[in-house]
Amino acid sequence: MTEDDTPDPFADEFAEESAVTAEYTSSDGEIEASLRPKSLDDFIGQPRVREQLQLVLRGAKMRGGTPDHILLSGPPGLGKTSMAMIIAGELGSSLRLTSGPALERAGDLAAMLSNLVEGDVLFIDEIHRIARPAEEMLYLAMEDFRVDVVVGKGPGATSIPLEVAPFTLVGATTRSGALTGPLRDRFGFTAHMDFYDPPELRRILQRSAGILGIELYEDASAEIAGRSRGTPRIANRLLRRVRDYADVRADGIVTRAIAQAALEVYDVDPIGLDRLDRAVLGALVRSFGGGPVGVSTLAVAVGEEPATVEEVCEPFLVRAGMVARTPRGRVATQAAWLQLGLTPPPDAAAGGIEVRAREPQVDLSAEE
Ligand SMILES: Nc1ncnc2c1ncn2[C@@H]1O[C@H](COP(=O)(O)OP(=O)(O)O)[C@@H](O)[C@H]1O
Ligand SMILES: [Mg+2]
Numbered sequence: 001m002t003e004d005d006t007p008d009p010f011a012d013e014f015a016e017e018s019a020v021t022a023e024y025t026s027s028d029g030e031i032e033a034s035l036r037p038k039s040l041d042d043f044i045g046q047p048r049v050r051e052q053l054q055l056v057l058r059g060a061k062m063r064g065g066t067p068d069h070i071l072l073s074g075p076p077g078l079g080k081t082s083m084a085m086i087i088a089g090e091l092g093s094s095l096r097l098t099s100g101p102a103l104e105r106a107g108d109l110a111a112m113l114s115n116l117v118e119g120d121v122l123f124i125d126e127i128h129r130i131a132r133p134a135e136e137m138l139y140l141a142m143e144d145f146r147v148d149v150v151v152g153k154g155p156g157a158t159s160i161p162l163e164v165a166p167f168t169l170v171g172a173t174t175r176s177g178a179l180t181g182p183l184r185d186r187f188g189f190t191a192h193m194d195f196y197d198p199p200e201l202r203r204i205l206q207r208s209a210g211i212l213g214i215e216l217y218e219d220a221s222a223e224i225a226g227r228s229r230g231t232p233r234i235a236n237r238l239l240r241r242v243r244d245y246a247d248v249r250a251d252g253i254v255t256r257a258i259a260q261a262a263l264e265v266y267d268v269d270p271i272g273l274d275r276l277d278r279a280v281l282g283a284l285v286r287s288f289g290g291g292p293v294g295v296s297t298l299a300v301a302v303g304e305e306p307a308t309v310e311e312v313c314e315p316f317l318v319r320a321g322m323v324a325r326t327p328r329g330r331v332a333t334q335a336a337w338l339q340l341g342l343t344p345p346p347d348a349a350a351g352g353i354e355v356r357a358r359e360p361q362v363d364l365s366a367e368e
């Protein structure tokens with residue numbers, strides 16, 4: 001919606017936060033828990049990860065031991081937390097849950113570890129954010145199922161070895177590249193979660209609609225799937241927004257037309273771009289002639305924090321082949337121009353992974 005449109009009261013009430021952020025938002029709350037797949041068979045998509053995990057878990061079960069430590073890596077909203085819960089469920093173990101940022105001191109981790117019972121699954125979300133002393137304690141725990149707890153300070157300090165019950169660590173990370181080598185090496189199995197394709201997202205949507213008691217037409221689920229950025233969390237959130245619209249403005253049944261109208265209210269375009277994504281593309285193409293331009297310049301142009309542009313918008317724009325990262329800055333590809341209904345200049349980058357930078361058309365010297 002542009003500024004001179006008549007504001008839609010429905011939009012004012014609901015559309016403050018972008019509907020297509022892959023990050024967990026407070027509105028996802030309990031509903032997300034009810035929509036989590038409960039077993040490997042219930043988990044839609046990621047066929048390779050599922051098959052590999054099934055072997056890891058069954059193998060360990062047959063031998064009567066605990067499986068290797070497992071690292072789940074991938075962008076937000078693709079099912080890492082769900083998978084950690086499934087792993088514990090499939091093993092018939094309890095899941096102890098914590099996160100990297102919560103483990104600020106080694107003592108926090110020691111407390112967690114000393115409470116484990118044999119066979120427990122310890123889930124550390126955002127494990128790349130674990131503090132160094134806790135990480136070092138974790139090495140020993142993962143390898144030898146013991147930790148050294150330091151008691152006292154200074155020359156009188158002693159280190160007391162403490163047994164830890166054999167457990168399986170499941171770590172989740174959105175940035176596996178940020179993990180230190182020694183930590184990564186201690187995982188016996190790494191599962192890479194990938195974005196979902198539209199048919200998988202449709203199945204997820206149909207499953208969620210069933211759980212939430214929403215009548216969702218087939219073509220409506222295709223409409224929502226296409227705008228979900230390959231991410232189940234976004235698909236489920238859009239489904240809830242569409243349901244609100246169907247309940248308030250229609251008879252509750254989600255048809256394709258209802259889905260389209262609802263997603264328009266929430267500013268999610270047919271390929272899943274939201275208002276900020278479009279602003280970034282627009283600035284890149286219209287104000288900077290397609291780039292290259294640095295992220296901070298781009299951020300100023302759209303009135304956002306550089307981190308937001310870099311971490312929220314850019315990954316999807318890059319994946320969609322509309323923006324390329326080059327050593328000189330961001331470049332709009334042909335697809336970006338076309339997306340905005342403009343004719344790309346003859347030298348516009350074709351898109352894809354290897355893109356050569358064109359000559360800068362704006363002065364970047366102040367920035368780099
Ligand atoms: N394969 C899947 N099948 C069905 N729903 C899924 C799947 N993966 C994720 N979801 C849904 O997406 C939501 C977010 O998943 P979550 O496991 O929290 O992602 P992550 O931890 O990777 O951010 C879950 O509540 C669940 O409803
Ligand atoms: Mg998670």
